[in-house]
Amino acid sequence: MLVLGIESSCDETSAAVVGDGREILSNIVLSQAGLHAPYGGVVPEIASRAHTEAIYTLCENALKEAGIAAWQLGAVAAAYAPGLIGALLVGLNFGKALAYRQKLPFVAVNHIKGHVAAAYPEYKNLEPPFLAFVASGGHTSIMECAEYTGFKLLGSTRDDAAGEAFDKTARAMGLGYPGGAAIEKYAALGDAHSVKIPLAAVRGSELDFSFSGVKTHIINHINALNQKNGGLTEKDRRDIAASFTENIVLSVVSRIKRALEITGHSALVCAGGVLANGDIRKALEKLCGDLNVDLYIPGKQYCGDNAAMIASQGYYEFKAGSAAALSQNAFASVDLD
Ligand code: KG4
Numbered sequence: 001m002l003v004l005g006i007e008s009s010c011d012e013t014s015a016a017v018v019g020d021g022r023e024i025l026s027n028i029v030l031s032q033a034g035l036h037a038p039y040g041g042v043v044p045e046i047a048s049r050a051h052t053e054a055i056y057t058l059c060e061n062a063l064k065e066a067g068i069a070a071w072q073l074g075a076v077a078a079a080y081a082p083g084l085i086g087a088l089l090v091g092l093n094f095g096k097a098l099a100y101r102q103k104l105p106f107v108a109v110n111h112i113k114g115h116v117a118a119a120y121p122e123y124k125n126l127e128p129p130f131l132a133f134v135a136s137g138g139h140t141s142i143m144e145c146a147e148y149t150g151f152k153l154l155g156s157t158r159d160d161a162a163g164e165a166f167d168k169t170a171r172a173m174g175l176g177y178p179g180g181a182a183i184e185k186y187a188a189l190g191d192a193h194s195v196k197i198p199l200a201a202v203r204g205s206e207l208d209f210s211f212s213g214v215k216t217h218i219i220n221h222i223n224a225l226n227q228k229n230g231g232l233t234e235k236d237r238r239d240i241a242a243s244f245t246e247n248i249v250l251s252v253v254s255r256i257k258r259a260l261e262i263t264g265h266s267a268l269v270c271a272g273g274v275l276a277n278g279d280i281r282k283a284l285e286k287l288c289g290d291l292n293v294d295l296y297i298p299g300k301q302y303c304g305d306n307a308a309m310i311a312s313q314g315y316y317e318f319k320a321g322s323a324a325a326l327s328q329n330a331f332a333s334v335d336l337d
């Protein structure tokens with residue numbers, strides 16, 4: 001069954017056609033990063049407008065690239081939550097209208113579940129149950145996935161998301177938005193032990209994350225350097241980036257290790273924009289090698305927001321009987337389980 005997936009939860013507009021949840025026929029991603037960069041972060045009104053301008057052509061092109069017409073689809077799936085409400089509404093409403101016009105079932109997809117489904121096209125034999133970790137600009141979640149559609153949240157961030165911490169640290173160093181990739185580049189040449197950053201822990205919940213203290217610590221460190229030296233040198237930036245990354249890696253690895261111990265899962269799926277980071281990928285490969293756990297991380301282009309992941313999850317939601325009514329609304333946040 002061919003599913004058209006639509007993603008518009010933040011600052012990427014994307015449309016994709018995926019067969020049986022596993023075969024990507026097309027996946028077009030239009031990043032708005034350039035529109036938001038002057039403001040140092042995503043501006044919701046600009047995001048909604050840019051989605052509106054792009055959505056029709058993107059869906060048309062996704063069908064064209066897949067070599068099919070809309071009537072050949074089996075369903076339309078769109079992300080409905082969590083995300084920026086105005087942005088989500090653009091993709092959701094377009095998807096509902098198309099499904100109505102073509103007399104197709106419409107499937108509403110949780111964006112975080114979609115990130116996990118990004119692994120299915122690449123790993124054809126991957127099936128639940130497994131442990132999953134999603135880290136992006138808006139979310140940091142450890143989940144137990146007993147079925148394709150049944151998720152249980154085990155841990156999440158109490159404040160900033162991991163990607164948000166990357167972006168805010170990059171901004172404080174003058175590296176622009178979004179900052180994850182820039183931090184990775186600088187970290188490669190820095191000394192990870194040069195800036196001592198305390199490891200954050202959430203008392204009483206060993207699988208929850210907290211990143212706002214890390215960010216504050218770095219901003220204070222930068223302010224001190226600014227006062228002392230009148231600015232940051234390239235070496236300062238490299239050392240801060242490396243020390244920050246090391247801190248995030250330790251936080252992530254220790255919690256995933258504990259979650260694997262608690263749940264006993266022998267498979268781990270990781271996704272979300274932050275998983276494009278080579279240092280985090282390497283650390284997880286090492287952890288899983290040591291624990292004899294099978295690790296599944298999609299290729300970097302499928303870690304960030306894309307519609308193929310929405311189409312994949314949409315297929316499994318449809319198979320589980322969760323076609324949505326056309327009255328389906330969008331939500332900025334939603335419970336996973
Ligand atoms: O999944 P995603 O594309 O969008 C959301 O759902 O938020 O993730 C975007 C986040 C941004 O915060 C970005 O800085 C981060 O992923 N990111 C990275 C890297 N590439 C993107 N973080 C660390 N290292 C990277 N190489």
Ligand code: ZN
Nearest residue numbers: 111115136305
């Ligand atoms: Zn995302």
